Amino acid sequence: MTEQESRASDIRVDLLEIARLIEPGATVLDVGCGDGSLLDYLVRLKQVDGRGIELSSEGVNQSIAKGLSVIQGNAEEDIAFYPDDCFDYVILSQTLQAMRRPDKMLEQLLRVGRKAIVSFPNFAHWKVRVSLGLRGSMPVNNTLEHPWYSTPNIHFCTIRDFVNLCEQQDIHLEQSMAINARGYRMPFHNLFLANFMATQGMYVITRK
């Protein structure tokens, strides 16, 4: 493995899962790209034409210094300025729950992209249910690391909620994946099981 590859593959396991879904040479927009790790990986190892939107200064500065085309801005505002159908894939990784209007965001993702890859923390994971049901308090753990009062996550949902929203919005679920706490895919295809066992839901969605 070259130095570049080892540097580039040093990314979160769940991001690698996303990277696996994208074919080489695709055009990709990463919404909320953070420090640009995933985009950097995709550009270097999959030769994608990658763009990003990121709110935080640190994230944007690190991304640009990596040579990525990333703009600083609020994703919900800025995505409106991209033309229709200009990306093969739009990625929204662990960010849907921080949007003011997740439903409108999904519409925008599929307006600018032919496919969208969306991942989000599953609020119906059994540990969350235990925290709420038995302890009676909002969960704080590895995947949900902020206490309720300072969390950027203002619209938590469950895997079932997401599936229902997509159905309502006429969005086709091309691929459904349940992700465990370590970022790996779980072998569940049953909605009930996935909704109970997965810490993250990950979906490839398209317009119907």
Added chain:
Amino acid sequence: MIMLFFMTKDTIEKIDDDGYAEVVTFGQNHPLMLDSGEQIASFDIAYKSWGKLNHDKSNVVLICHALTGDQYVRGLNPITGKRGWWENMVGPGKPVDTDSYYVICINVLGSCAGTTGPASINSITGKTYGIDFPVITIGDMVRAQAMLLDHLEIDQLFSIIGGSMGGMQALQWAVDYPYRAKTVISIAATWRHSAQNIAFHEVGRQAIMADSNWAGGRYLDYDQGPHSGLAVARMAAHITYMSEAGLTNRFGRALQDRDKLAFGFDADFQIESYLRHQGLSFVDRFDANSYLYITRAMDYYDLGAGHDGVLAEAFRGTKTRFCILSFTSDWLYPTSESRYISRALNAVGARVSFADIEMSKGHDSFLLDCPEMFNIVRGFLRSEMDAAGVLMS
């Protein structure tokens, strides 16, 4: 001593009298066509360069200077006796690394540091131009730069970088010569002058023209120039380059060389004394008519104008990679303008990066020590150099 090297019959290269800058004179057969429809038939372009041109000329970085700037980016400025204006950005090991890039900065058309402007001699009349100098635009400045680069047989620019009016030129380059600009870095710039921008410039111009020593623009024929007017213009403009927080932190209401208010109109406050000093030192180094012409060029600037006001159309099809930077406290060319540019570039699928850098000192932040800006510029250039495989020999 003037050293002359005859290149073609009509174009002459020389080292400037002071030995600091290089000057190329374009003769009658190489007129510069202006946006106004007029032309300048014989003119000088002064420039300076650093670093080494590589064998395929793929490492050229053009630095564009701001309104009252000049080609002295680094080293001693023979006009002011001070160090260059962007030594923290350009030099060996700096973000624009002169160990890697061949860096060139050209004094803009209409200015007064060696390139032909209103204080120059009109070769036809044998007198100084004064306000007979044609009105110019940012596009004209860029066209003059392109002429010089053609003369130097430099076609491709690895990067065009500028702050404020320099950023405006860099963007104009990308629009007018899309195939020559590989990357563009625009810092604290805008895509068109707003009513407020024009208003401030008009105050400055009126201050100059209201000075009786301006003499209808013919002051070079007399002993005394419009120094008071030019100083006031500079004072007003200087305020727009700083933020309120910057002024408050630096001066507050502190008094100048006194313990209590003097109940008069001397400079009681430090900020007054500072502005007066800024105004007075400016008149020693800048031509009043140049100030009129360059501010006019900036006011005429509107990249969307040729495209029904739709900025994105100006960039359609561009292959240039852009880095657009703004500062949070810049109210002269606020963040919203740079964001607008980046959105327009996105709308046509251009490769663009945009960052709004947290700085409290206002528009002039681009000239200051700003590690975030340095890191971004360094990383942006280096990544593009890696991608392009530019060789440093």
